[in-house]
Amino acid sequence: MRILLTNDDGIFAEGLCALYDNLSLEHKVFVVAPEAERSAVGHAITISEPLRIKKVKRGRKFFGYAVNGTPADCVKIAIHELIGPHIDLVVSGINRGANVGINVLYSGTVSAATEGVILGFPSIAVSLNAYHDPDYCFASYFVNSLLEKWRAIFNELSFCLNVNVPALPAHKIKGIKWVPQSISPLLERFERRIDPHGHLYYWQCGERFTEENPDTDVKALEQGFITLTPLFFDLTYKEILPALKEKSLFFDL
Amino acid sequence: MRILLTNDDGIFAEGLCALYDNLSLEHKVFVVAPEAERSAVGHAITISEPLRIKKVKRGRKFFGYAVNGTPADCVKIAIHELIGPHIDLVVSGINRGANVGINVLYSGTVSAATEGVILGFPSIAVSLNAYHDPDYCFASYFVNSLLEKWRAIFNELSFCLNVNVPALPAHKIKGIKWVPQSISPLLERFERRIDPHGHLYYWQCGERFTEENPDTDVKALEQGFITLTPLFFDLTYKEILPALKEKSLFFDL
Numbered sequence: 001m002r003i004l005l006t007n008d009d010g011i012f013a014e015g016l017c018a019l020y021d022n023l024s025l026e027h028k029v030f031v032v033a034p035e036a037e038r039s040a041v042g043h044a045i046t047i048s049e050p051l052r053i054k055k056v057k058r059g060r061k062f063f064g065y066a067v068n069g070t071p072a073d074c075v076k077i078a079i080h081e082l083i084g085p086h087i088d089l090v091v092s093g094i095n096r097g098a099n100v101g102i103n104v105l106y107s108g109t110v111s112a113a114t115e116g117v118i119l120g121f122p123s124i125a126v127s128l129n130a131y132h133d134p135d136y137c138f139a140s141y142f143v144n145s146l147l148e149k150w151r152a153i154f155n156e157l158s159f160c161l162n163v164n165v166p167a168l169p170a171h172k173i174k175g176i177k178w179v180p181q182s183i184s185p186l187l188e189r190f191e192r193r194i195d196p197h198g199h200l201y202y203w204q205c206g207e208r209f210t211e212e213n214p215d216t217d218v219k220a221l222e223q224g225f226i227t228l229t230p231l232f233f234d235l236t237y238k239e240i241l242p243a244l245k246e247k248s249l250f251f252d253l
Numbered sequence: 254m255r256i257l258l259t260n261d262d263g264i265f266a267e268g269l270c271a272l273y274d275n276l277s278l279e280h281k282v283f284v285v286a287p288e289a290e291r292s293a294v295g296h297a298i299t300i301s302e303p304l305r306i307k308k309v310k311r312g313r314k315f316f317g318y319a320v321n322g323t324p325a326d327c328v329k330i331a332i333h334e335l336i337g338p339h340i341d342l343v344v345s346g347i348n349r350g351a352n353v354g355i356n357v358l359y360s361g362t363v364s365a366a367t368e369g370v371i372l373g374f375p376s377i378a379v380s381l382n383a384y385h386d387p388d389y390c391f392a393s394y395f396v397n398s399l400l401e402k403w404r405a406i407f408n409e410l411s412f413c414l415n416v417n418v419p420a421l422p423a424h425k426i427k428g429i430k431w432v433p434q435s436i437s438p439l440l441e442r443f444e445r446r447i448d449p450h451g452h453l454y455y456w457q458c459g460e461r462f463t464e465e466n467p468d469t470d471v472k473a474l475e476q477g478f479i480t481l482t483p484l485f486f487d488l489t490y491k492e493i494l495p496a497l498k499e500k501s502l503f504f505d506l
Contacts, residue, residue, distance in 0.1 A: 037301070039300065039301065040297060040298050040299070040300045040301070041294070041295070041297040042294070042295040042296035042297040042298070042325075042364065043295035043296060043358045043359055044293060044294040044295040044297045044359070045293050045295070045359050045457065046293070046457060047292065047293045047457055047458075047459075048290070048292065048293070050446070050454035050455060050456055051443070051454065051455040051456075051457060052452070052453075052454050052455070053453070053455070072295075072359075073457065076441065076443075076457065077443055077455065077457075080441070080442060080443050081443050081445075081455065102371055102486070104488055105296045105364075105367070105371075105486055105488070106296055106297070106298050106325075111295065111358075114358070114488075118355055118358075118438070119438075120438070159490045159493060178494060178497050178498040180487070180489040180491065180494060181487055181488055181489045183486065183487045185371070185372075185373070188329065188333070189333060190304070190329075190330055190333050190334050192334075193303070199305070200305075200306070201303035201304065201305050202303060202304040202305070202306070202330065202334065203303055203304075204298065204299060204300050204304060204326065204329065204330075205300075206300075228497070229489060230489065230490040230493050230494055230497060231488040231489065231490055232488065232489075232490035233355070233358055233436065233488075234433070234434055234436050235357055235358070235367075235434055235484040235485065235486070235488075236433040236434045236482060236483065236484065236485075237412045237483040237484055237485035238433065240412060240483050241431060241433060241483055244431050244481070244483060245431040
């Protein structure tokens with residue numbers, strides 16, 4: 001397969017390199033990723049400033065293109081300008097830290113994969129549930145196996161497959177679960193600090209999820225499962241639209 | 254009502270001020286908005302840098318709080334730190350330019366309203382389909398009337414109501430339509446330019462929508478209707494999840 005690989009941790013991130021090394025054993029992998037970390041940028045795109053591209057080497061060998069933009073920018077410019085539309089799959093990751101629940105909305109990793117789907121390509125976002133000393137070895141292996149064994153599925157993928165892998169040794173992972181995105185609140189707070197010049201500033205901190213349902217991405221991941229969630233980019237609240245249409249719209253314009 | 258007003262064009266934007274003037278005739282309006290334009294930032298939040306708040310005056314009177322962050326940041330810090338949770342509604346806008354179709358994913362205006370819903374508040378995003386010499390007069394009046402007449406509806410709103418208003422004189426507007434978000438592709442391209450130092454750069458340009466179905470936000474707005482679209486923040490592709498669950502997951506971990 002011809003795979004476009006991107007992320008939101010930046011082109012030099014360990015998670016991307018680990019995935020590259022594994023995927024490129026069997027596939028042609030094109031790397032187009034942000035030149036620096038762009039975490040929590042959601043589905044931002046760059047329209048008020050120009051984009052610039054740098055060729056990046058790893059050792060003495062060409063590795064990929066670094067973009068001064070967001071993950072979604074990377075996918076767009078890769079398809080429209082750098083690689084062209086002849087790719088079979090977009091893969092985004094491996095992200096340092098899980099992307100489950102409400103956090104998928106803030107995630108640059110997931111948004112890059114969603115952008116792939118918008119542009120018409122099967123896409124996968126991959127995240128590892130570890131912030132400290134992450135070991136991407138098993139997660140990379142898992143993605144490669146996933147591609148190998150489920151090619152029949154991926155050929156018909158018209159959605160973004162959001163994959164989250166627990167930070168556990170392989171033998172301790174409980175299994176694989178298809179689950180919906182949790183929509184339970186994320187407890188969060190702002191920490192107030194005073195800078196050396198006496199001025200107040202705030203740090204935004206996501207604390208923890210409130211989800212208790214084991215049949216959701218948040219809880220299943222916490223319990224030690226690899227979670228697989230199909231995501232799509234239609235935000236319409238379809239369940240409620242028919243009822244709203246029926247409400248009379250008497251209104252003087 | 255106690256209304257939190259924000260936007261993505263920045264606290265000094267004409268569209269926000271027009272809406273403030275209209276809404277504050279009958280409601281208590283709290284303004285917390287980005288200190289400068291933050292268009293197309295999607296659902297980005299600021300976690301790697303601190304947030305700072307400035308009190309802003311309009312004339313000699315306190316107007317609101319300017320935040321050095323994104324629209325979603327503004328809603329979060331407003332609720333958690335500046336205004337508190339005792340508000341009845343979040344309103345985001347009026348945006349300069351429509352937010353329909355795929356563009357709702359990139360929109361800071363819509364994301365601010367979505368953030369309101371995540372935090373548990375009824376929320377409305379309002380956009381005017383004009384970039385040049387926008388006249389926010391009718392759109393502001395419309396939102397105010399909407400709140401007045403549909404209070405019964407809004408009290409049960411558990412979604413983001415995405416409102417788009419055509420840039421037409423009131424008597425030329427064809428009516429109001431409840432429609433889903435269009436998911437048709439947006440034609441886009443990158444314009445290559447060379448800077449004065451001889452280096453290549455790119456401008457990202459959204460060209461036009463390909464949507465032809467009149468029962469979508471994109472087409473109904475184009476045809477002169479005010480469009481109303483309920484949006485939600487669950488990205489799960491629910492229609493496909495049961496089928497995926499049924500697929501066997503034989504997999505050696």
